[in-house]
Amino acid sequence: MTDSALIEAARDFNRFYTNLLGVLNKAYLDTPFALTDARVLFEIGSHDGIGAAALAADLHLDPAYLSRILKRFKAEGLVETEADQGDRRSQTIRVTSKGQAQFQDFGRRSNAQLAERFDRLADGEPQNIVSAMQTIRSLLDPKTQPPAPVIRAHRPGDMGWIVQSQGKAYVEEYGWNMRFEGLVAEVAGKFLANFDPAMEYCWIAERNGINIGSVLITNGGDGIAKLRLLYIDKAARGLGLGRTLVNECIRFARAKNYRQISLWTNDVLHSARAIYVKAGFQLVSEERHSMFGTEENGQTWVLDL
Secondary structure (H helix, E strand, O other), X not given: OOOHHHHHHHHHHHHHHHHHHOOOOOOHHHOOOOHHHHHHHHHHHOOOOXXXXXXXXXXXXXXXXXXXXXXXXXXXXXXXXXXXXXEEEEEEEEEOHHHHHHHHHHHXXXXXHHHHHHHOOOOOHHHHHHHHHHHHHHHHOOOOOOOOOEEEEOOOOHHXXXXXXXXXXXXXXXXXXXXXXXXXXXXXXXXXXXXXXXXXXXXXEEEOOXXXXXXXXXXXXXXXXXXXXXXXXXXXXXOOHHHHHHXXXXXXXXXXXXXXXXXEEEOXXXXXXXXXXXXXXXXXXXXXXXXXXXXXXXXXXXXXX
């Protein structure tokens, strides 16, 4: 049985979030409409015609209650109805031009409300909120499928995220000390300070505007490309992103006529090593070290191109 304290915490959050959005206010988003009115109009506006029965089912509304709302909307010129060609007993509902304008106004007001809240937060905190929302939805609604990740080039702020996320993750998962974060910061800093866009690149994996993975290719000289800082966030593991990012590195290195890709890792990073092996990398050297506070086995791998 679920701990009663967890139930109370969830209910407390529900009350907080309801009040935050003003859901119980009679004037939703400072408009003459209540929340249910706005939901009905939004759902109609999101479809190119929808039946009353489907609308009631989607919104979990009593059909008689919905009928009263639609009757009022029709009198106000917000919606129009016509006989459903597939079922003459039913009607298809569409927004009018006036209803479309109100539907769009709801969107603008809702966006402005959230933007105002997010603008008060520190860098990274809005992303944390959205990530938590996605976690809640994915756990409570198994039908929800997260959007496919996007792979893009780095932009301002990404190197800071790489340092922060990897420094935190490796301490938590492997018990490494803060010297590892210092190493990541050093690599990221040198990449930015000496960035050569003709021969170097950084890939960022992103989902819903939130960074979930990264990898760098730097110029090691003598025709050797260095693969650095491969990382996949815990929330995105199992999607094949690591393999995708490594393949991007290989493709880029070949296009730039590098003769070899070299990388340094530790044998405790089993998932990363499996990716390198599958991509054709060969282990060329190993050395024991304790630079991150724990006894590790460092490894150098290369891929001849």
